[in-house]
Structures are given as C-alpha cells and as structure tokens.
Amino acid sequence: MIITSSGELFSWSSSQRKFGVRVGLVPTMGGLHEGHISLVRAAGRDCGAVVVSIFVNPKQFGQNEDFNLYPRTLDADKNLVESAGLRDKVRLFVPSVEEMYPLGFDSVVHVGGVTGMLEGAFRPTHFDGVSTVVLKLFNISGADVAYFGLKDYQQVCAIRKMVADLNIPIDIVACPIIRGADGVALSSRNSYLSAAQRIQATVLSQSLLIAENLIVSEGCRDVGKIIGAVRDKILTAVDAKIDYIAIADTKNLKELKTLDNCPEAVILLAVKIETTRLIDNKIINIP
Numbered sequence: 125m126i127i128t129s130s131g132e133l134f135s136w137s138s139s140q141r142k143f144g145v146r147v148g149l150v151p152t153m154g155g156l157h158e159g160h161i162s163l164v165r166a167a168g169r170d171c172g173a174v175v176v177s178i179f180v181n182p183k184q185f186g187q188n189e190d191f192n193l194y195p196r197t198l199d200a201d202k203n204l205v206e207s208a209g210l211r212d213k214v215r216l217f218v219p220s221v222e223e224m225y226p227l228g229f230d231s232v233v234h235v236g237g238v239t240g241m242l243e244g245a246f247r248p249t250h251f252d253g254v255s256t257v258v259l260k261l262f263n264i265s266g267a268d269v270a271y272f273g274l275k276d277y278q279q280v281c282a283i284r285k286m287v288a289d290l291n292i293p294i295d296i297v298a299c300p301i302i303r304g305a306d307g308v309a310l311s312s313r314n315s316y317l318s319a320a321q322r323i324q325a326t327v328l329s330q331s332l333l334i335a336e337n338l339i340v341s342e343g344c345r346d347v348g349k350i351i352g353a354v355r356d357k358i359l360t361a362v363d364a365k366i367d368y369i370a371i372a373d374t375k376n377l378k379e380l381k382t383l384d385n386c387p388e389a390v391i392l393l394a395v396k397i398e399t400t401r402l403i404d405n406k407i408i409n410i411p
C-alpha cells in the first residue's frame with residue numbers, strides 16, 4: 125500500500141489510466157485527521173484509483189516555523205486511510221526529502237496574484253514551497269483530479285491559479301472545512317494545543333459566526349464594524365494574538381472595503397494561541 129519511489133507511483137498510476145481508470149490525488153503532510161479523510165472519501169467516490177501523498181514539505185516552512193515539530197504519525201495515518209474503506213484502490217505515497225528534492229534540485233514555482241497578501245504577507249516563502257511541491261505531486265501521480273480542503277482557503281486559490289495559468293491538465297476539487305464538536309476547524313497543528321488552549325481556540329470559529337450573523341441577520345455591510353466585532357471576540361481569549369482578520373473577494377482575495385452590492389465574501393483569520401498559529405475562514409453568501 126505504501127510507495128516511496130516517484131517512478132513506481134508514476135508506473136502504477138499510468139497503468140490505471142491506461143485502463144480508463146480515473147486517478148485522484150489527495151496531497152497531505154500527514155498528521156491525518158477526519159478533514160483529510162473527508163478528502164480521501166471524496167476521491168474514493170469519484171475515482172477508481174486514489175493516491176494519498178504524505179510528505180512534510182520543508183520548502184513551505186519558514187526558518188522559525190514548526191518543520192521539526194510537525195506531527196509525523198505514519199502508522200496512525202495508514203490506519204485512518206484504511207478506515208476510509210477504499211481497500212486496494214488506494215496507494216500511500218510517502219517519499220523522502222531526497223526523493224522529492226535530490227541533490228541539485230533548483231527550481232521554484234511562483235504563483236502570482238493571490239499569494240502576496242494574508243498568509244503570504246506573514247509567510248513570504250510559503251506559497252512558493254506549496255506550489256513547487258504540489259506541481260511535482262501532480263506530475264508524479266499523473267492524477268486526473270486533486271482534492272484540497274477549504275480550511276487553507278488561500279492555498280486553494282493559489283493552486284487553482286497555478287492550474288489555470290500553466291494549463292495543467294488536472295481538475296481541482298475543494299472540500300468543506302470539517303470542524304470538531306467545539307467548532308474548531310480540524311488541523312494537524314491542533315495537536316500542539318493544551319486542553320486549556322483548545323478552549324481558547326474556539327474563539328476563531330465563534331468570531332466567524334458573529335460576523336456571519338452581523339452580515340446575514342442584521343444586514344451590516346460595514347467592513348470595519350464587522351472586523352471590529354470579530355477582533356473583540358478573538359481577544360476574549362487571553363493568549364490570542366491576531367496576525368490578520370480580512371474580508372475579501374472569494375475569487376481574487378482582494379480585501380473588500382464595503383459589502384454593498386457584493387453577493388459573497390470570505391472572512392479569513394490567522395491567530396496565534398500562545399505559540400500555535402491557527403487559520404480559519406468562512407464564505408458568506410450575502411443576501
């Protein structure tokens with residue numbers, strides 16, 4: 125079930141496609157949770173063959189970020205993928221760093237437009253690392269379709285833009301955010317939170333609900349007022365430090381000044397709870 129070599133994965137996928145089988149790719153960095161498994165299930169529904177990649181990609185972590193700390197839980201990941209019930213139509217692709225970036229590797233994929241703001245402003249090399257590894261995974265897996273979670277909203281925009289700009293022959297499917305019973309968006313980084321910090325982390329999703337209520341039920345169109353209400357809620361958590369709160373166009377991620385005459389918008393947050401940096405977002409259909 126586990127493949128570590130790019131050549132072997134490409135051969136498997138090519139043999140599937142030769143027989144007309146649609147190949148789906150679920151790119152992950154491991155530390156799998158129900159959010160990832162919802163992507164695996166979606167791929168299993170649409171495709172006759174599914175590749176789940178697990179690779180903690182060093183190129184998308186900044187120097188002072190959590191590359192070394194990032195959860196590496198291959199046995200548990202394997203069990204979770206098995207629990208999706210795809211049996212022998214799934215392969216786990218678990219390459220080494222040397223397999224993905226052999227000595228002399230020297231290329232970068234840079235996606236413009238949607239990557240400079242929000243996460244890109246706080247993590248300047250992040251999206252180059254993401255687009256470089258994702259394009260490699262597209263090519264190695266030969267997938268017809270790839271699945272991404274909307275929790276990383278800006279990542280989905282960047283991947284869609286890369287696919288459009290570079291005419292990459294792959295369909296992109298974006299799947300809904302999966303939340304815990306307390307509303308916290310599932311993330312591999314939630315494992316860094318203590319029980320007390322997890323309670324504090326609920327302010328992210330609660331602040332998004334406050335914004336939605338202001339816009340949809342109270343008819344508020346004043347972006348400053350909505351962001352103020354979101355900020356007030358987040359700052360009720362004693363250890364919360366806000367990187368950004370933004371209300372943006374759902375397609376190009378440009379920040380909106382007003383919601384007048386705007387059919388939909390996305391609210392995006394990045395907040396540190398002590399040292400754990402969490403992101404969340406909500407698409408709002410504006411009545």
Ligand code: PAF
Nearest residue numbers: 151152153181254257276
């Ligand atoms: O979303 C992630 O886990 C990563 O950014 C991805 C898409 C697997 C690329 O390393």
